[in-house]
Amino acid sequence: MEYCGAVGLFWRLQSHERCNGESMNDDPSGTNTGSATGQGTLAPASRRSEARQALREVGSAVVSLWWRFFDWLAVVSWKTLLGVSLLGLILAGMLNSAEPFLLIVVASFIVKVVAGGKRRAELTARLATQRAETEKLERMVLEARMVALQAQIEPHFLFNTLAGIEQLIQTDPPRAAKMQQSLIRYLRSAMPQMRDGRRPSLGQQVSLSSAYLEIMAERMEERLEAVVNVPEGLKTAAFPSMMLQTLVENAIKHGLQPKAAGGRLEIGAEIVDGLLSVYVQDNGTGFMPSSSDGVGLANIRERLAALYGGRGELIIGVPPDGGTRATIRIPYEIAPDAA
Amino acid sequence: MHAQPAPTALIADDERLVREQIVSRLKAAWPELVIVGEAGNGSEAVAMARSLEPDVVFLDINMPEMNGIDAARALAGQAHVVFVTAYDQYAVDAFDQGAVDYLLKPVEPERVARTCRRLRERLQQKPEPMDGLLEQLAQRLGGSGKPREYLHWVQASVGTGIRMIPTSDILYFRAEDKYTCVQTARFEALIRKPIKELIDELDPKEFWQIHRATVVRVDAIGEVSRNFRGKQQVHVKGREEKLEVSRSFNHLFRQM
Numbered sequence: 001m002e003y004c005g006a007v008g009l010f011w012r013l014q015s016h017e018r019c020n021g022e023s024m025n026d027d028p029s030g031t032n033t034g035s036a037t038g039q040g041t042l043a044p045a046s047r048r049s050e051a052r053q054a055l056r057e058v059g060s061a062v063v064s065l066w067w068r069f070f071d072w073l074a075v076v077s078w079k080t081l082l083g084v085s086l087l088g089l090i091l092a093g094m095l096n097s098a099e100p101f102l103l104i105v106v107a108s109f110i111v112k113v114v115a116g117g118k119r120r121a122e123l124t125a126r127l128a129t130q131r132a133e134t135e136k137l138e139r140m141v142l143e144a145r146m147v148a149l150q151a152q153i154e155p156h157f158l159f160n161t162l163a164g165i166e167q168l169i170q171t172d173p174p175r176a177a178k179m180q181q182s183l184i185r186y187l188r189s190a191m192p193q194m195r196d197g198r199r200p201s202l203g204q205q206v207s208l209s210s211a212y213l214e215i216m217a218e219r220m221e222e223r224l225e226a227v228v229n230v231p232e233g234l235k236t237a238a239f240p241s242m243m244l245q246t247l248v249e250n251a252i253k254h255g256l257q258p259k260a261a262g263g264r265l266e267i268g269a270e271i272v273d274g275l276l277s278v279y280v281q282d283n284g285t286g287f288m289p290s291s292s293d294g295v296g297l298a299n300i301r302e303r304l305a306a307l308y309g310g311r312g313e314l315i316i317g318v319p320p321d322g323g324t325r326a327t328i329r330i331p332y333e334i335a336p337d338a339a
Numbered sequence: 340m341h342a343q344p345a346p347t348a349l350i351a352d353d354e355r356l357v358r359e360q361i362v363s364r365l366k367a368a369w370p371e372l373v374i375v376g377e378a379g380n381g382s383e384a385v386a387m388a389r390s391l392e393p394d395v396v397f398l399d400i401n402m403p404e405m406n407g408i409d410a411a412r413a414l415a416g417q418a419h420v421v422f423v424t425a426y427d428q429y430a431v432d433a434f435d436q437g438a439v440d441y442l443l444k445p446v447e448p449e450r451v452a453r454t455c456r457r458l459r460e461r462l463q464q465k466p467e468p469m470d471g472l473l474e475q476l477a478q479r480l481g482g483s484g485k486p487r488e489y490l491h492w493v494q495a496s497v498g499t500g501i502r503m504i505p506t507s508d509i510l511y512f513r514a515e516d517k518y519t520c521v522q523t524a525r526f527e528a529l530i531r532k533p534i535k536e537l538i539d540e541l542d543p544k545e546f547w548q549i550h551r552a553t554v555v556r557v558d559a560i561g562e563v564s565r566n567f568r569g570k571q572q573v574h575v576k577g578r579e580e581k582l583e584v585s586r587s588f589n590h591l592f593r594q595m
Contacts, residue, residue, distance in 0.1 A: 155426035156401070160354065163425070163445035167360040219354050257353070260380045260403045287503050289492045297505075313525075316503035318494060324503075 073108060074115035081112060137306055154249070157212075164219050179218045186211035190245075201335035202269060202278065203235030205244040209267060212245065216252055223262025224252070230269040230278075237269075237276050238335035240303060246296045247280040247326045255284025255324055263323070275311075276332040283323035287316060297326075304330065346462055347375045349391060351384035351410065352399035352423060357444060361397055361423065364446050369455040381405025385413045393418055394462055397442070400424045408477050415473070419466045421454060489542035495521050495528035504528060506545060510559040510575050511582060512537060514552035524577055549573055550585045563592045 085105040092101035161183055168176030189208040213226040256263050263283045270277050304312035312330040319325050352358045358377050365372055375391045378384035382404040388396050396418045398407035411420045422441040440454050492503045513520045514534040521528040548554045561576040571584035
């Protein structure tokens with residue numbers, strides 16, 4: 001009740017002060033706003049509507065002024081408010097209208113008590129929203145990492161590779177040793193990413209995928225020709241973990257393995273328009289528009305959105321001679337751990 | 340006692356090393372078995388099996404051209420089938436109920452010996468058609484026989500290149516003569532296909548046609564209003580333009 005009273009009081013006082021005596025009552029004939037008086041020749045009906053329009057404008061101006069004052073009251077310190085009130089009282093006293101001004105001051109103090117609460121509530125709410133957003137982002141990144149983790153070492157890949165090594169031990173031991181070393185390198189570079197969330201470099205990601213490709217080339221033999229075309233200078237760039245590997249595995253699994261003759265796979269990196277652009281291109285069976293593609297690409301998209309907002313993107317293109325070209329574009333930064 | 344003809348087998352796997360492993364294991368476990376051929380993909384396996392008529396076919400499930408299950412379907416009743424797979428919990432479950440045998444990669448000598456014992460007994464009988472099992476397998480592995488598939492990606496030209504755009508990125512399609520224009524939050528692309536044909540390939544739960552020339556993604560609809568002529572208009576989230584809803588599609592936005 002107190003609050004409403006104060007607001008009502010202020011409403012009236014404000015309109016008196018700021019609008020040079022323009023009355024706020026509902027009688028249109030009582031208004032003498034400039035626009036209405038200037039249109040004396042208009043028919044009474046249209047004049048009335050003009051007047052109503054003007055009144056509405058004045059009303060909205062007053063409302064906005066009132067809220068500005070209200071917000072000012074809410075944030076201003078008690079000390080300043082006290083100072084301004086005293087100053088105002090002295091001035092009003094000189095103009096011989098101390099009594100109404102005293103009312104304003106008292107009302108201001110009441111409003112401040114109430115508005116201060118509103119302000120605090122607003123601040124708390126904003127903080128809570130911020131925290132919720134941060135938490136949401138963290139959760140998304142965590143989830144993405146979990147998915148990447150699960151997808152990391154595909155049992156098919158592991159068992160098939162072990163089958164290959166086992167066979168080579170009997171027929172070609174040096175090749176078996178080489179394949180096993182590639183597997184160890186692949187596992188070693190995939191493992192640390194499971195444990196810590198450090199920001200990896202493009203170089204680490206490329207060496208992980210290279211180890212994978214060496215194994216696949218050993219297994220698929222003449223059906224896979226792998227090329228890595230990443231300039232040395234870009235290997236220190238920061239690059240999110242397992243994204244490149246997901247693209248490489250997709251190219252093998254959906255592009256080249258289903259093709260009896262196999263084909264070529266290229267990993268490349270370049271700077272395009274100030275962005276780091278990393279691509280995986282194959283000349284395999286090409287992308288099936290109806291393939292829902294599981295979690296891989298959707299996961300990359302989500303992670304890019306969480307990490308870079310609108311500045312990171314995944315583009316799936318179709319090269320002129322068929323196949324698929326998947327490109328990840330992110331802002332170019334040096335990885336903190338790359339030295 | 341008259342001499343029976345030596346049993347024959349065909350091995351199909353897309354990796355030579357795996358084929359070699361199976362061959363060497365089989366030689367150890369069953370010296371009389373003659374390996375008549377090796378195939379590198381499913382269709383090759385079917386062709387070779389038809390011409391060479393082996394008693395047993397070892398089929399990898401994941402093969403190019405034609406997968407192992409489809410190959411087994413094609414060869415139903417002609418040869419005894421043993422599946423070879425690297426890891427497939429589902430498949431293993433299914434095999435356990437069925438008549439065929441399976442081998443897991445890397446292939447263990449003891450397991451191969453067991454398979455060979457089983458095969459020796461079975462060779463006296465005619466191969467089973469195993470229709471039900473294959474059906475079940477195909478379903479579990481997400482192979483053929485699936486219900487209708489809608490587009491998840493749209494192939495469209497952007498500038499001079501061609502891109503695959505995920506349908507979840509698309510805000511709306513607009514007819515542009517014989518072509519269709521694709522609008523995403525970031526760019527505009529062109530499809531060489533009239534919108535009329537495109538509609539049939541889109542999931543009706545994901546996309547709504549609101550006009551002869553307009554198809555909008557349901558999730559991208561911000562609000563629906565009426566213009567001064569009383570026509571319904573769709574506002575797309577994050578976009579300025581409004582898309583007109585023609586009368587015949589008004590029912591989509593009828594008030595609850």
